[in-house]
Amino acid sequence: GQQLNQSPQSMFIQEGEDVSMNCTSSSIFNTWLWYKQDPGEGPVLLIALYKAGELTSNGRLTAQFGTTRKDSFLNISASIPSDVGIYFCAVRLSGTYKYIFGTGTRLKVLA
Amino acid sequence: GAVVSQHPSWVICKSGTSVKIECRSLDFQATTMFWYRQFPKQSLMLMATSNEGSKATYEQGVEKDKFLINHASLTLSTLTVTSAHPEDSSFYICSASRSRYQPQHFGDGTRLSIL
Numbered sequence: 001g002q003q004l005n006q007s008p009q010s011m012f013i014q015e016g017e018d019v020s021m022n023c024t025s026s027s028i029f030n031t032w033l034w035y036k037q038d039p040g041e042g043p044v045l046l047i048a049l050y051k052a053g054e055l056t057s058n059g060r061l062t063a064q065f066g067t068t069r070k071d072s073f074l075n076i077s078a079s080i081p082s083d084v085g086i087y088f089c090a091v092r093l094s095g096t097y098k099y100i101f102g103t104g105t106r107l108k109v110l111a
Numbered sequence: 112g113a114v115v116s117q118h119p120s121w122v123i124c125k126s127g128t129s130v131k132i133e134c135r136s137l138d139f140q141a142t143t144m145f146w147y148r149q150f151p152k153q154s155l156m157l158m159a160t161s162n163e164g165s166k167a168t169y170e171q172g173v174e175k176d177k178f179l180i181n182h183a184s185l186t187l188s189t190l191t192v193t194s195a196h197p198e199d200s201s202f203y204i205c206s207a208s209r210s211r212y213q214p215q216h217f218g219d220g221t222r223l224s225i226l
Contacts, residue, residue: 033214042117042204042217043155088154097143097211101155 004102012108019076021105023089031092032065032072038085081109114138115207117218132190132221134205140185141207149202161188195225
């Protein structure tokens with residue numbers, strides 16, 4: 001089936017550093033989303049992307065929808081301890097209103 | 112923003128018990144809600160699409176008689192895990208969106224532990 005691969009799988013960073021992660025697919029998708037999930041909670045929507053090449057920011061977060069429509073990346077600038085969590089990308093399946101989720105990137109921040 | 116509420120947040124029960132989980136959209140009407148299952152350190156797996164006023168649509172491999180879904184109103188969907196067994200232990204999360212093509216917003220999940 002369709003799969004979204006996220007990299008890195010996990011990462012440790014120093015507080016204050018910038019973070020970059022990406023999400024790739026073998027298929028084209030027209031809607032890409034980024035979510036953050038804290039332990040024991042549901043995912044929270046960070047950024048939604050609807051147009052190829054689109055670059056969107058939300059505070060310290062910036063995400064881009066790849067021009068090939070097969071990838072997206074998420075950047076976090078000046079990371080802080082509360083950025084800890086799992087970041088998931090998600091895409092809407094064409095012709096449906098269902099979403100599939102990526103494998104996740106686990107972020108751990110060293111204070 | 113959109114708010115989705117899920118209840119209970121945590122359930123422990125004996126094997127053979129049926130457990131009902133509620134998902135409510137608090138500030139919008141949702142004709143469609145979704146139920147996911149998440150195992151530890153894994154991604155979210157879509158189980159079924161809950162459709163208001165009609166039968167749920169289940170993903171391949173999900174037993175519809177095991178996971179009963181009812182979407183009786185535009186703000187409430189319920190998932191009932193029937194005759195639960197230890198292998199049903201997992202984190203169950205629901206989601207809803209204002210319209211079909213808008214992003215989904217998630218509840219806080221229900222941790223189900225079957226002894």
